[in-house]
Amino acid sequence: MTTTTSETTTAPAAHREHRPVIGLPPTAASIGAAVGAVVTFASTFLAWTWTAEFPGDLTVTGYPGGLQLLTLTGALLTLLFVAAGYGVRGLCWLSPGGKNGPVLLFALGTFATTWYTVIAIAVKLGGLANLEPGGYVAAVASLITLVAALGLPSDVAHEHPSPNAWQRFVQSFKAPTPEEAAPLPGWAEILIIAAAFGLGLFVFTYGIDTEAAELFIGYILLVAFGATAVSRAGLNRRLASLTSKHKNVTVTAAFVSAFAFPFTQSNDAYASIGTNILIFATVALGLNVVVGLAGLLDLGYVAFLGVGAYTAALVSGSPSSTIGLQLPFWAAVLCGAGASLIFGVVIGAPTLRLHGDYLAIVTLGFGEIFRITMQNLDGSSGPDVTNGSNGIPNIPDLDLFGFNLGEPHTILGVELGRFSNYYLLMLLFTIIVVTVFRRSDQSRIGRAWVAIREDETAARAMGINAFRLKLLAFALGATLAGMAGTVQAHVTFTVTPAQYKFVEAVPPNSAFLLAAVILGGMGTVSGPLIGASLLYLIPAKLQFMSDYQLLLFGIALILLMRFRPEGLIADRRKQLEFHETGQLDAPKGDIGLSKAGV
Amino acid sequence: MTTDIEPTGAGSPKAAAGTAVPVLQATGVTKKFGGLTAVQNVDLQVNTGEIVGLIGPNGAGKTTFFNCLTGLYVPTDGTVTYKGTVLPHQSHLVTKAGIARTFQNIRLFANMTVLENVLVGRHTRTKEGLWSALLRGPGFKKAEKESEERAMELLEFTGLAAKRDHLARNLPYGEQRKLEIARALASDPGLLLLDEPTAGMNPQETRTTQDLVFAIRDQGIAVLVIEHDMRFIFNLCDRVAVLVQGEKLVEGTAEVVQADERVVAAYLGTPYEGAPGAEEVSEVEAAEAHSTVGKEGDTK
Numbered sequence: 001m002t003t004t005t006s007e008t009t010t011a012p013a014a015h016r017e018h019r020p021v022i023g024l025p026p027t028a029a030s031i032g033a034a035v036g037a038v039v040t041f042a043s044t045f046l047a048w049t050w051t052a053e054f055p056g057d058l059t060v061t062g063y064p065g066g067l068q069l070l071t072l073t074g075a076l077l078t079l080l081f082v083a084a085g086y087g088v089r090g091l092c093w094l095s096p097g098g099k100n101g102p103v104l105l106f107a108l109g110t111f112a113t114t115w116y117t118v119i120a121i122a123v124k125l126g127g128l129a130n131l132e133p134g135g136y137v138a139a140v141a142s143l144i145t146l147v148a149a150l151g152l153p154s155d156v157a158h159e160h161p162s163p164n165a166w167q168r169f170v171q172s173f174k175a176p177t178p179e180e181a182a183p184l185p186g187w188a189e190i191l192i193i194a195a196a197f198g199l200g201l202f203v204f205t206y207g208i209d210t211e212a213a214e215l216f217i218g219y220i221l222l223v224a225f226g227a228t229a230v231s232r233a234g235l236n237r238r239l240a241s242l243t244s245k246h247k248n249v250t251v252t253a254a255f256v257s258a259f260a261f262p263f264t265q266s267n268d269a270y271a272s273i274g275t276n277i278l279i280f281a282t283v284a285l286g287l288n289v290v291v292g293l294a295g296l297l298d299l300g301y302v303a304f305l306g307v308g309a310y311t312a313a314l315v316s317g318s319p320s321s322t323i324g325l326q327l328p329f330w331a332a333v334l335c336g337a338g339a340s341l342i343f344g345v346v347i348g349a350p351t352l353r354l355h356g357d358y359l360a361i362v363t364l365g366f367g368e369i370f371r372i373t374m375q376n377l378d379g380s381s382g383p384d385v386t387n388g389s390n391g392i393p394n395i396p397d398l399d400l401f402g403f404n405l406g407e408p409h410t411i412l413g414v415e416l417g418r419f420s421n422y423y424l425l426m427l428l429f430t431i432i433v434v435t436v437f438r439r440s441d442q443s444r445i446g447r448a449w450v451a452i453r454e455d456e457t458a459a460r461a462m463g464i465n466a467f468r469l470k471l472l473a474f475a476l477g478a479t480l481a482g483m484a485g486t487v488q489a490h491v492t493f494t495v496t497p498a499q500y501k502f503v504e505a506v507p508p509n510s511a512f513l514l515a516a517v518i519l520g521g522m523g524t525v526s527g528p529l530i531g532a533s534l535l536y537l538i539p540a541k542l543q544f545m546s547d548y549q550l551l552l553f554g555i556a557l558i559l560l561m562r563f564r565p566e567g568l569i570a571d572r573r574k575q576l577e578f579h580e581t582g583q584l585d586a587p588k589g590d591i592g593l594s595k596a597g598v
Numbered sequence: 599m600t601t602d603i604e605p606t607g608a609g610s611p612k613a614a615a616g617t618a619v620p621v622l623q624a625t626g627v628t629k630k631f632g633g634l635t636a637v638q639n640v641d642l643q644v645n646t647g648e649i650v651g652l653i654g655p656n657g658a659g660k661t662t663f664f665n666c667l668t669g670l671y672v673p674t675d676g677t678v679t680y681k682g683t684v685l686p687h688q689s690h691l692v693t694k695a696g697i698a699r700t701f702q703n704i705r706l707f708a709n710m711t712v713l714e715n716v717l718v719g720r721h722t723r724t725k726e727g728l729w730s731a732l733l734r735g736p737g738f739k740k741a742e743k744e745s746e747e748r749a750m751e752l753l754e755f756t757g758l759a760a761k762r763d764h765l766a767r768n769l770p771y772g773e774q775r776k777l778e779i780a781r782a783l784a785s786d787p788g789l790l791l792l793d794e795p796t797a798g799m800n801p802q803e804t805r806t807t808q809d810l811v812f813a814i815r816d817q818g819i820a821v822l823v824i825e826h827d828m829r830f831i832f833n834l835c836d837r838v839a840v841l842v843q844g845e846k847l848v849e850g851t852a853e854v855v856q857a858d859e860r861v862v863a864a865y866l867g868t869p870y871e872g873a874p875g876a877e878e879v880s881e882v883e884a885a886e887a888h889s890t891v892g893k894e895g896d897t898k
Binding site: 435436439440442443444445446447448450451454455457458459460461462463464465466472476 | 668670688689690693694698699701705706707708709710714717718719720721722724726727728730731732734738741742745781782785
């Protein structure tokens with residue numbers, strides 16, 4: 001009796017295990033999604049509004065522009081992934097992991113971008129009357145695509161026998177891990193890596209070059225959903241396996257694409273965003289040595305950047321410098337790094353005996369002490385060294401080997417402006433910091449840092465001189481920040497105490513640096529770079545939101561900690577820590593790994 | 599730049615078995631926490647090639663005594679010498695001198711892999727600093743390779759080689775205990791201190807651990823072990839010391855300790871007036887020798 005019942009229920013159960021959010025026949029859902037995507041695609045060639053007042057000019061029929069291009073891209077990608085999921089020959093490589101999850105995510109991204117555009121038109125121009133029929137077509141078509149995509153069966157079977165709508169919704173985003181790819185010839189793999197970095201550079205420059213806030217919001221929506229879709233499709237893992245195979249090629253490709261960035265910029269204002277991102281990212285990476293590897297929570301890190309910048313400003317030959325000395329740049333870098341190193345050791349030696357929260361509070365205090373000291377060394381409250389809150393202005397541009405970084409130069413037929421020059425100089429320092437980070441991480445010293453972070457008592461019992469190594473991490477972090485500061489002083493012309501607050505609207509400051517490390521992923525190289533790019537780019541592009549910026553930040557960080565505690569880029573260890581790893585017989589909870597009692 | 603892997607082990611097993619040279623000598627170790635005297639005037643000697651047990655009821659001060667030996671606590675009074683030199687009160691220097699330990703509550707580096715845990719144990723026996731790591735000279739590569747080879751040897755020895763890339767936190771309990779031992783051995787110690795190595799293990803795992811400890815002794819490493827499992831202790835140890843309320847009650851071979859009335863009283867209490875007589879006591883004593891006393895209520 002029991003056997004028959006179980007047999008009769010098996011077939012529907014198998015079907016139910018992959019039940020979609022909306023009950024549609026799978027074929028109908030696929031066709032619906034494909035047709036919806038095609039119509040959305042076509043709608044971008046229609047006019048969406050009647051006036052060019054809305055940024056991007058969406059008025060021309062037959063010529064998509066601005067936000068329409070984003071919808072077009074989203075629709076095209078949706079269509080490609082529907083085809084890949086349907087098994088169209090030649091496209092299967094697109095989704096080695098999840099098949100329907102990426103379709104849903106791309107449909108969501110297209111939907112979000114399109115509806116955002118339509119609503120933004122209505123709000124900005126005052127009423128739905130401003131929409132042309134093309135706008136309605138796009139809105140309806142993207143909605144149809146989304147509904148059809150919700151009707152696709154989930155890639156991973158439900159754990160729950162009869163999942164409710166929310167569980168089915170969550171499940172539809174999950175994707176299985178792709179199996180190992182068949183090996184390709186070496187040149188093809190290298191070509192794929194190069195193409196991936198080329199694409200990354202293109203997406204990044206597109207974001208920097210967006211002219212209007214509306215366009216940037218649409219871009220962020222599409223990129224966020226698109227990036228998730230690509231990772232669900234398993235392409236990230238495929239790429240990661242290639243990059244780990246060709247490490248040197250990857251590093252070279254990364255720096256070539258970073259190097260190529262200024263050559264894509266015709267406008268030096270956008271190049272300045274790139275330069276500032278690079279300074280911010282480099283300092284964040286230095287902080288990652290302290291926080292990510294050694295686990296020392298430093299809330300006053302920006303002070304070290306300040307020490308470097310002030311030192312460089314004092315020896316830069318600026319007419320306002322109280323020293324009046326002009327050293328060559330290499331000497332200024334050494335001075336800045338050296339001063340930061342000394343400052344780091346002086347602060348670190350007494351404070352590193354503290355743990356956790358106490359260290360955070362003390363470093364926060366020291367960060368503020370630095371700023372206020374710089375403010376008071378103005379001749380009235382103390383000796384005149386830094387001109388107080390006026391800072392040191394008129395820092396001259398650098399002249400390296402007869403190459404004045406302040407003037408535009410034409411290289412390879414492209415005119416590189418002042419900020420492009422500094423971008424290239426800063427890139428050199430980024431390379432140094434990345435190298436220092438990677439090499440120290442993968443060594444006896446790096447292992448000792450991580451051991452101290454994990455359990456200091458046990459680390460000491462293993463023969464690690466915890467205090468000395470913590471001081472080393474602190475001093476190394478300080479030196480790297482000081483080095484970056486020497487370039488920052490020249491880029492910003494002026495060094496003032498107000499640039500080195502704990503928190504303010506413009507990065508880099510201590511709070512944003514820490515946020516960049518945590519957002520990007522602690523203990524990784526690419527994490528802080530990506531985190532810093534996002535944290536700089538978003539406020540720079542969405543200036544109308546500046547009043548709510550910190551609020552949005554807080555919300556974003558809370559959401560991230562809830563849904564992706566390891567940060568955007570997961571450290572290999574963190575990946576194993578927070579997620580299922582296929583390492584069976586893992587004890588539930590923390591059996592035996594408690595830190596109580598010695 | 600140079601690697602300097604000093605063999606601080608107590609020489610070859612043969613030499614160890616032949617002569618009884620003291621490896622560890624604790625004299626008059628006292629530790630007071632405010633008004634509470636956790637350890638009082640304890641003397642203990644461990645010779646080369648010896649396995650010495652340290653037993654006592656919960657709260658007797660065994661772990662405190664261990665912490666005094668390894669420099670985690672600064673003893674209020676008394677000295678600890680290792681091979682004739684007085685040990686400093688800093689645990690990394692103690693490890694460098696040649697004493698390695700495990701912890702009562704497993705304290706692995708939970709988010710590092712098995713291999714990395716053992717490599718951290720090699721820290722004191724390698725010398726490459728930050729410059730060497732940044733410049734990556736040939737010396738660095740050679741040292742890293744040697745460290746890894748030694749670590750793999752130890753993982754083979756403890757039977758964990760297949761799990762080298764697993765996170766320590768994902769190992770089952772018994773293997774976490776073994777990994778702690780492998781990590782301690784990585785510092786090439788002359789004396790290994792084991793704090794309740796079989797706590798929470800089933801009889802089979804306990805037997806494996808026993809074999810492991812014998813194998814460690816055969817490498818010429820002296821072992822001092824705290825344990826509540828009496829069968830384990832009496833099978834394993836050449837000598838057993840009993841600590842009760844911070845004071846050393848008795849020290850001697852398994853037979854001597856088992857026969858001592860005070861030990862029984864410390865574990866089971868003194869007979870109250872008018873109840874069990876000598877007969878019952880001897881019964882309990884016999885039972886104790888064949889059971890795993892103290893296992894219950896031991897997991898803090």
